[in-house]
Amino acid sequence: xxxxxxxxxxxxxxWGASTSAYQVEGANLTHGKGPSVQDIKxxxxxxxxxxxxxxxxxHYKEDIALMAEMGFKTFRFSVAWSRILPEGTGAVNQEGIDxxxxxxxxxxxxxxxxxxxxxxxxxxxxxxxxGGWSRRESVDEFVNFAKILYxxxxxxxxxxxxxxxxxxxxxxxxxxxxxxLKGVDNKYKKLYQENHHMLLAQAKAMALCHEMVPGGKIGxxxxxxxxxxxxxxxxxxxxxxxxxxxxxxxxxxxxxxGRYNNLVxxxxxxxxATPVIEDGDMDIMASAHPDxxxxxxxxxxxxxxxxxxxPAGRGDQQISGDEPGVFKAYPNPNLLRTEFGWEIDPDGFxxxxxxxxxxxHLPMIVTENGLGAYDKLTEDGKVHDQYRIEYLRKHIEQxxxxxxxxxxxxxxxxxxxxxxxxxxxxxxKRYGFIYVNRDEFDLKDLARYKxxxxxxxxxxxxxxxxxx
Ligand code: BGP
Numbered sequence: 001x002x003x004x005x006x007x008x009x010x011x012x013x014x015w016g017a018s019t020s021a022y023q024v025e026g027a028n029l030t031h032g033k034g035p036s037v038q039d040i041k042x043x044x045x046x047x048x049x050x051x052x053x054x055x056x057x058x059h060y061k062e063d064i065a066l067m068a069e070m071g072f073k074t075f076r077f078s079v080a081w082s083r084i085l086p087e088g089t090g091a092v093n094q095e096g097i098d099x100x101x102x103x104x105x106x107x108x109x110x111x112x113x114x115x116x117x118x119x120x121x122x123x124x125x126x127x128x129x130x131g132g133w134s135r136r137e138s139v140d141e142f143v144n145f146a147k148i149l150y151x152x153x154x155x156x157x158x159x160x161x162x163x164x165x166x167x168x169x170x171x172x173x174x175x176x177x178x179x180x181l182k183g184v185d186n187k188y189k190k191l192y193q194e195n196h197h198m199l200l201a202q203a204k205a206m207a208l209c210h211e212m213v214p215g216g217k218i219g220x221x222x223x224x225x226x227x228x229x230x231x232x233x234x235x236x237x238x239x240x241x242x243x244x245x246x247x248x249x250x251x252x253x254x255x256x257x258g259r260y261n262n263l264v265x266x267x268x269x270x271x272x273a274t275p276v277i278e279d280g281d282m283d284i285m286a287s288a289h290p291d292x293x294x295x296x297x298x299x300x301x302x303x304x305x306x307x308x309x310x311p312a313g314r315g316d317q318q319i320s321g322d323e324p325g326v327f328k329a330y331p332n333p334n335l336l337r338t339e340f341g342w343e344i345d346p347d348g349f350x351x352x353x354x355x356x357x358x359x360x361h362l363p364m365i366v367t368e369n370g371l372g373a374y375d376k377l378t379e380d381g382k383v384h385d386q387y388r389i390e391y392l393r394k395h396i397e398q399x400x401x402x403x404x405x406x407x408x409x410x411x412x413x414x415x416x417x418x419x420x421x422x423x424x425x426x427x428x429k430r431y432g433f434i435y436v437n438r439d440e441f442d443l444k445d446l447a448r449y450k451x452x453x454x455x456x457x458x459x460x461x462x463x464x465x466x467x468x
Contacts, residue, residue: 007404009465014113014411016074017067017433017457018368020120020164022050024420025080027057032093034086036122037132041177047426047440054420054436055446060103062448063418066434068110070454071461075112076367076413077103078120078164081145088124089141097152104156114157115365115413117221118146118205120164121178121423132179133194136278142201146208154213161221161294161367162202167251168223168317170195175316176423188273196275199254203288206255217291220255221367223317224248224295226352228302230330235305239327242267243303243320249359252293256360258286267326292410293360296368297395299335300348303327317423318342340372340429346394353402353409363408368415369395372422372429375451383435383451392453393468400465418448433457 022028022038028050029035043049056063067075081088083096107114119142123132127141149160163169170191173179179194181187202220209218227243229236245263253261259282268274301320308325315321319341320329335343349369356364371391375383392414403409419432427440435449459467 001405003401003404005404006400009400009403010409011464013409013464014074014115014365014413015461015465016072016076016112016115016411016413017417018076018413018415019056019417019420020078020117020122021080021083022053022120022122023423024054024056024077024416024418026050026052026055028053031057031099032083032086032095033080034082034088034093035125036080036082037125037128037178038122040125040128044424044426047424048421050421052438052443052446054418056418056420057099059446059448061106063434064103064106064110064112066448066450066454067417068112070433070458072110072112072417073461074115074159074411074413075107075417076115076117076161078117078122079149080122081119082122082124082126084148085124085145086126088127089144092148100153104153108156113159115159115161115367116149116153116157117161117164117367118149119162121169121176123178133197134190136197138194138197139201139204142198143204143208146205147212150209150212150216154216158213158215158217160209160213160216160218162205162218163198164221164367165223165296165317166195166198166202166220167247169198171247172316175314186271186273188268188271192268192273193275196277196281200281200284202255203258203285206288206290207284219290219292219294219362219365220251221294221296222248222251223368224252224297224352224356225299225301225318226348226355227320227327228300228332228348230302230304233305236303239303239305242323243301243327246323246326247301247320252356252360254285255290256293256362258282258288290362292363292365293356294365294367295352295356296415297349297352297366298369299343300332300345300352302330302332304330338371339374340425342372344371344391346398349395350398350402353399353407354405357402357407363410365409365411365413366399367413369412370415370431372425372431374428375419375430375435377435377437377449381449383449385451385453388451388453389456392457396460396465396468
């Protein structure tokens, strides 16, 4: 459909951007914080440790002031579970509670609505040592953490996200450093049991939010990429449906309808990997409801039929691996790629928004979207990131089109508000509107510089998306 008359963006549209605790804060083993799985993982060769990152822990006032200067209506950040509870359960670290109190108050000072992710890839290492999400106890541990967050911040935080990219945790945990499958007999059995516990924890946390936070709104935050068939061969269409179910719909069907997607269930039966479901679990899943859907979007995925004769292949958040007998990744020849090999597909963004909305009919907020690049700081302190502006402009255009087509969009939070450490590609893969002056190993002065995209996004927000 080509629309000539676009509707204006919703008046209270939440323009903002995102970060996550372990990638931005630094101070990872100080101020009472316990280690998380990210702090004990083997750092990929040639990339920095997480002890400093962008040093948001010490720069948050300056950084939030810059976000306010851009006109942010919201700021999505995550709480490091092990900063609040160094052991994952038990004693609370008051300094951690205070830190996020300060961050929240600083946002509110500028009328920036905090959008808080409860868990973004950084399970406390103490819990991981006991078996992490594979244990049934992990459900209560997460709910206990959620309760502490609601008690402490629920008077000021209205918007909550449960688990960042649970689908990436399940499908690509080894790449992002959240799990180790060496020596595991049936990886599906392990991963989907953990996944079941996370789904249950999410359902309970959503219900508890509605009980404890007056006017609180909560939703999931999976990474959703619509999957295309490589051709119109019927078998390629089946392969695309397979990956759509495994990668996307399992998570949203469960969050919204409280039921297992049938294709995924059949896949798990086939691999002797159905999770143990205790009495009452499915009632809990079915009775919890999100108020909105948060989702991260970087690109679509394309797959072809896989007859099962080739071995499995590994991908990352955006590059699909191969699953024998289920799907095989297919590089889309119609799309350009970022310097880091991720496909760029703004039209696919609209297709993804349309599809999610037609399945679930809930308002949506984009919790991540953006371009990782090797930005360069010029001698006069500028960063000319026209490529990022182009990327974001094309994606925002698609939000405007989707809104005009009746899709309910609440907000847009690109990744990332400020430069931070990538999940597995170091500091050199930058996403921010704000440049942080450091290299992989040379911390320099950590000074903040406004990139060209900073001024551009400020104008976009000022005009509520009219002036792109
Ligand atoms: C998402 C994660 C983020 C973020 C982003 C970019 O999967 O939620 O934490 O890092 O991807 O990925 P990367 O850092 O690998 O470029």
